[in-house]
Amino acid sequence: MEKILSLMTVAPAMATDDYVGFTFFVGCMAMMAASAFFFLSMNSFDSKWKTSILVSGLITFIAAVHYWYMRDYWATNATSPTFFRYVDWVLTVPLMCVEFYLILAKAGATKKLMWQLIGLSTVMLVAGYIGETGDSPVLYGTISGIAYFVMVGMLWLGSPKALAEKAGGSVLEAYNALCWFILVGWSIYPIGYMIGTDGWYDFVDAIPLDMDVVYNIGDAINKIGFGLVIYNLAVSK
Ligand SMILES: *C/C=C(C)/C=C/C=C(C)/C=C/C1=C(C)CCCC1(C)C
Numbered sequence: 001m002e003k004i005l006s007l008m009t010v011a012p013a014m015a016t017d018d019y020v021g022f023t024f025f026v027g028c029m030a031m032m033a034a035s036a037f038f039f040l041s042m043n044s045f046d047s048k049w050k051t052s053i054l055v056s057g058l059i060t061f062i063a064a065v066h067y068w069y070m071r072d073y074w075a076t077n078a079t080s081p082t083f084f085r086y087v088d089w090v091l092t093v094p095l096m097c098v099e100f101y102l103i104l105a106k107a108g109a110t111k112k113l114m115w116q117l118i119g120l121s122t123v124m125l126v127a128g129y130i131g132e133t134g135d136s137p138v139l140y141g142t143i144s145g146i147a148y149f150v151m152v153g154m155l156w157l158g159s160p161k162a163l164a165e166k167a168g169g170s171v172l173e174a175y176n177a178l179c180w181f182i183l184v185g186w187s188i189y190p191i192g193y194m195i196g197t198d199g200w201y202d203f204v205d206a207i208p209l210d211m212d213v214v215y216n217i218g219d220a221i222n223k224i225g226f227g228l229v230i231y232n233l234a235v236s237k
Pocket residue numbers: 089092093124125127128129141144145148186187189190193219222223
């Protein structure tokens with residue numbers, strides 16, 4: 001117990017005017033609360049949806065752990081916790097691809113589809129990391145953006161869409177909702193990237209938000225929102 005307490009007190013105090021630090025703090029709480037919600041509700045569902053709800057909880061739980069570290073990192077260094085940020089994304093974004101596969105599995109989705117989505121999202125994130133930490137943010141941001149658009153195209157117009165239509169009903173509704181998250185919710189991230197890196201797009205610096213705040217808003221909307229869509233699907237059955 002003492003050990004736990006001493007671990008907790010090493011967390012540096014947050015300045016009251018540190019609004020970026022505040023969004024890390026709130027993000028951490030929100031991810032913890034969402035995880036508790038998904039994990040505790042899991043057993044009330046038909047076994048058919050249990051895995052999907054479990055994955056929703058894992059996504060917010062992994063994020064909660066990373067937000068704990070990122071909050072601390074920001075409070076100590078007042079610079080972006082880029083490494084933790086991308087480790088979080090590299091773990092949670094593939095799990096979101098798994099969610100697509102899980103809801104479409106009954107309609108005949110193959111593992112190949114899941115691996116294609118995971119592959120594209122990995123290219124998107126690795127390029128983003130190289131762009132944020134290296135000297136060519138525009139080049140790597142473009143590569144990342146292309147992978148992102150291929151994913152959007154695949155989900156909106158490709159074979160997974162046809163499977164969702166075949167399934168119909170609440171599966172199609174959930175699928176469409178998740179597609180909107182990918183198109184609109186995920187487009188928040190490139191805005192954060194353009195604020196945080198230099199390039200032809202520096203006009204976005206007019207947005208009075210820090211890159212990390214934009215990323216934190218994106219994570220809250222996408223990770224918790226995504227999970228709630230799945231929850232809603234499980235409830236409707
Ligand atoms: C839970 C975390 C999520 C859903 C993270 C998603 C991240 C992206 C969609 C990031 C996309 C990027 C681009 C499309 C271009 C610029 C670089 C990135 C990595 C910020």
